[in-house]
Amino acid sequence: MLKNYKKLLFHSALTLTITSALSYIAGLIRDKSLAYTFGTGSALDTYNASFIWPDFILAVFVTGALQAAFIPLFTKNREKSAKEAFKYAQNILSYFLLLLSVAGIIFAIALPFIVDYLVPGFSLEQKRQYILLTRLMLLSPLLFALSNTIGNMLVSFRDFLWYGLSPVLYNIGIITGIFLFVPKFGNLGLVFGTILGALMHFLIRAVPAFLRGFRIRLNLKYSQDIKDTIRLMAPKIIQLGMWQLLLWWFIKVASALPEGSISTYSFARNFQSVPVSLIGIAIATSAFPLLSEKFIFQKFTSFKKILIKKSFLILGITTLAAIFLAIISRFLINILLSGGNFTQEMVKATASLLLVYCISIPFESLTHILARAHYAMKNTIIPSTIHVSTILITMLLTSLLVKTYGLYSIPISFAIGLAIQVGLLTFSLTILFRKKLAKCNP
Numbered sequence: 001m002l003k004n005y006k007k008l009l010f011h012s013a014l015t016l017t018i019t020s021a022l023s024y025i026a027g028l029i030r031d032k033s034l035a036y037t038f039g040t041g042s043a044l045d046t047y048n049a050s051f052i053w054p055d056f057i058l059a060v061f062v063t064g065a066l067q068a069a070f071i072p073l074f075t076k077n078r079e080k081s082a083k084e085a086f087k088y089a090q091n092i093l094s095y096f097l098l099l100l101s102v103a104g105i106i107f108a109i110a111l112p113f114i115v116d117y118l119v120p121g122f123s124l125e126q127k128r129q130y131i132l133l134t135r136l137m138l139l140s141p142l143l144f145a146l147s148n149t150i151g152n153m154l155v156s157f158r159d160f161l162w163y164g165l166s167p168v169l170y171n172i173g174i175i176t177g178i179f180l181f182v183p184k185f186g187n188l189g190l191v192f193g194t195i196l197g198a199l200m201h202f203l204i205r206a207v208p209a210f211l212r213g214f215r216i217r218l219n220l221k222y223s224q225d226i227k228d229t230i231r232l233m234a235p236k237i238i239q240l241g242m243w244q245l246l247l248w249w250f251i252k253v254a255s256a257l258p259e260g261s262i263s264t265y266s267f268a269r270n271f272q273s274v275p276v277s278l279i280g281i282a283i284a285t286s287a288f289p290l291l292s293e294k295f296i297f298q299k300f301t302s303f304k305k306i307l308i309k310k311s312f313l314i315l316g317i318t319t320l321a322a323i324f325l326a327i328i329s330r331f332l333i334n335i336l337l338s339g340g341n342f343t344q345e346m347v348k349a350t351a352s353l354l355l356v357y358c359i360s361i362p363f364e365s366l367t368h369i370l371a372r373a374h375y376a377m378k379n380t381i382i383p384s385t386i387h388v389s390t391i392l393i394t395m396l397l398t399s400l401l402v403k404t405y406g407l408y409s410i411p412i413s414f415a416i417g418l419a420i421q422v423g424l425l426t427f428s429l430t431i432l433f434r435k436k437l438a439k440c441n442p
Contacts, residue, residue, distance in 0.1 A: 023170075032336055033175055035341070037182065040350075042122075047190050048262050054134065057138070058140075059244050060240065061103060065092065065236070069380075072296075074089065082213060087219070089214065090218075091226060095226065100142055108134075120255060132188070170198060173194065173199070173201075176197075180193075235384035245391070253402055267354075268350050268353040268357050271333070275318050287372065295378075330351040367387075371383045397409070
């Protein structure tokens with residue numbers, strides 16, 4: 001009985017759902033604090049914009065490898081021994097930190113020369129603040145590289161509790177910045193709180209990894225595992241890089257609209273992402289190690305059953321969640337964000353944008369399980385190609401619709417692009433699975 005409770009608490013999809021819920025509760029407190037303190041003015045616009053390019057650097061040099069290659073290769077090495085698996089983790093982490101340091105320094109130097117293109121709608125003072133905040137925010141990818149590498153190790157061990165609690169601490173760090181650092185340092189206090197949150201995000205994952213025997217050591221050996229990682233991650237780098245470019249595109253579009261548009265977009269997107277993370281990402285993350293295992297041992301029928309079951313589960317629950325969120329959007333925003341500098345006009349604008357954003361919830365949730373099914377089959381090229389193509393479509397649609405629909409062009413284009421992506425990923429998996437069965441049963 002005790003063993004079953006321990007499995008439920010530490011090693012199940014329910015663990016990810018519960019910790020994601022806690023993270024979003026902390027996220028709501030964070031957003032309420034930001035809204036009350038700043039409203040949707042230029043200060044918050046600048047802070048939100050400062051995330052984009054540090055996140056881009058992290059996505060290109062770290063996240064691509066972790067999502068596409070790390071778990072399958074870490075699992076393969078773990079079949080030999082934990083020592084071999086940890087050696088691979090040390091090896092990949094050493095390269096991550098080196099690349100991030102070099103990329104961060106280059107971008108920090110180049111930033112003043114490209115700021116007019118990155119945020120063309122910002123005032124001269126906003127651009128000055130944007131450069132300062134972004135340069136400081138470039139510290140966060142180093143901490144997230146450490147945290148996310150160790151986090152993926154914990155996912156491979158199906159040790160979900162500490163993995164899932166880290167975003168809670170990240171939000172607590174930002175909240176701390178709002179109340180303790182902002183009164184003294186202004187906008188810089190938000191960045192200090194964000195970096196504090198990133199540090200706590202890392203530390204809570206580092207402790208269980210340390211107890212399992214993992215140590216952080218420099219290892220720049222160019223091993224076969226590194227070669228395999230590069231091969232698998234290359235398409236994913238393009239995919240994630242394009243995703244960050246899409247987010248930057250949305251910021252660029254919003255920066256040219258009335259003041260506060262970036263903050264309104266960010267608040268609406270944060271609410272839209274709750275059911276995606278609580279349901280779609282949680283189920284897909286917990287299913288990924290199992291899908292990888294079934295494929296490695298050529299249990300293709302079980303692989304297909306798991307994928308279909310999880311996909312329909314995600315579709316059903318997220319569709320209901322989207323409908324419910326759309327119905328209560330105005331009430332929810334009013335209850336959770338209004339007050340202080342967040343006026344009723346801001347409530348109305350954010351709720352209206354969220355209402356349109358709800359259309360994309362089931363589609364975005366499904367992309368996570370469908371993409372991970374490809375990764376479990378060690379195919380990163382097809383989902384990356386599909387992802388890049390649909391992002392380009394989304395960017396084009398936003399450009400065409402912005403003059404007519406203003407800020408609403410962002411969620412409308414986003415939903416259309418994701419719907420196309422789901423259709424193409426489903427078609428791709430169908431073809432791949434038929435080929436695999438035909439190869440195994442000639």
